[in-house]
Amino acid sequence: MSKLIYPYTDALLQYEFKEDHPLKPDRLSLTYELSQAVGLLKHVKLIEPTMPTREDLETFHSQAFIDAVIESGDSLTSRPEYGLGTMDNPVFPNLYDAAARYVGATLDTMKAMMNGASKAFVISGGLHHAHESMASGFCVFNDVVVSIKYLQQQRTAKVLYLDIDAHHGDGVQNAFYGSKDVLTISIHQHGQTLFPGTGYVHDNGSGEGVGHSVNVPVLPGAGSDELIQTFDEIVVPLFDAFQPQLLVTQLGVDAHFLDPIAQLSYSSRGYEHVLRKLKEMAEKTCDIGWLAVGGGGYHPVNVARLWTLFLSLILDKKVPSDMPDSFVQLCKERGYTKFPMSMRDDEEVVQLYLPIEEVRLHLDRVLRQVREKVFPWHGLW
Numbered sequence: 001m002s003k004l005i006y007p008y009t010d011a012l013l014q015y016e017f018k019e020d021h022p023l024k025p026d027r028l029s030l031t032y033e034l035s036q037a038v039g040l041l042k043h044v045k046l047i048e049p050t051m052p053t054r055e056d057l058e059t060f061h062s063q064a065f066i067d068a069v070i071e072s073g074d075s076l077t078s079r080p081e082y083g084l085g086t087m088d089n090p091v092f093p094n095l096y097d098a099a100a101r102y103v104g105a106t107l108d109t110m111k112a113m114m115n116g117a118s119k120a121f122v123i124s125g126g127l128h129h130a131h132e133s134m135a136s137g138f139c140v141f142n143d144v145v146v147s148i149k150y151l152q153q154q155r156t157a158k159v160l161y162l163d164i165d166a167h168h169g170d171g172v173q174n175a176f177y178g179s180k181d182v183l184t185i186s187i188h189q190h191g192q193t194l195f196p197g198t199g200y201v202h203d204n205g206s207g208e209g210v211g212h213s214v215n216v217p218v219l220p221g222a223g224s225d226e227l228i229q230t231f232d233e234i235v236v237p238l239f240d241a242f243q244p245q246l247l248v249t250q251l252g253v254d255a256h257f258l259d260p261i262a263q264l265s266y267s268s269r270g271y272e273h274v275l276r277k278l279k280e281m282a283e284k285t286c287d288i289g290w291l292a293v294g295g296g297g298y299h300p301v302n303v304a305r306l307w308t309l310f311l312s313l314i315l316d317k318k319v320p321s322d323m324p325d326s327f328v329q330l331c332k333e334r335g336y337t338k339f340p341m342s343m344r345d346d347e348e349v350v351q352l353y354l355p356i357e358e359v360r361l362h363l364d365r366v367l368r369q370v371r372e373k374v375f376p377w378h379g380l381w
């Protein structure tokens, strides 16, 4: 069996908007260090990401936008009409190289999978808010869309894209909104309460893509029980009906209860349920395989422990119950003081913004609406 593809290089750490920006390079370097420290990286094939060509980027992004990214990084000037130089996406030197390298990491991985690798984890990937001509929500180029479009240029393939980031996967959804070959499913905090404000239950695709965009907005406070219910009642039947050849999962962990940005309460228990089941389904169904990418997550140590746990689940390898002392020490040296020591959550802290009964009633209603709107397109209703 081929080894899991894991692209990593210190050059990825150059994607840093500015020092006090929430998207910190430590998210990636600490994940790499922890996965190394618990012995998981000896089971993966590390690859050094290459730069994509401009033509690669043009499979999705407009010429004008690519030019604007190059120019704004060179001259350090804002281009707000392209989402560059905003609060979320400040411009920085070598912006183009840093953003393009992120695409390279995912695209190189896609190519490896087309050549026989069946599993991958691209911790730098998952820049799901980037649009054709607009940077958005810390995302400049959309590595996922470019990579799926590359695959589609080479062959036909049914792709299921599952996004469990706290934020709606708008950039990926919109890129394939009219396609029946890419089924996108996004489970996210409700758009009336969180950026980017989209992803409503009635947004289901257009033209021949109707029924192939699926949105499950959940209310603030939703936790592992709600994630598991949504996964079992919506994702599993759609996966079984759609029979994807490639599974792409955006595994942003900003929906975890410790995350400082969103207001959801997922824990390792919910993630573990989802990851185990995805592994089983992908191995049974997806002849190309399972390409996992990262995404959001703004407590770097928490990101490192969760993505390391995810890697262990994808690889089906055990990890110690506590993070190694050497890693804890490293985190302290980098200035992190408050973080859990265990790999899995010992306790679940539900952030209660609303009565939990309200969160659950809302979810039941949303899941019923999704079944009514989407399932008939897949012979499920």
Ligand SMILES: [Zn+2]
Residues within 6 Å of the ligand: 165, 166, 167, 252, 254, 295, 296, 297
């Ligand atoms: Zn997010």
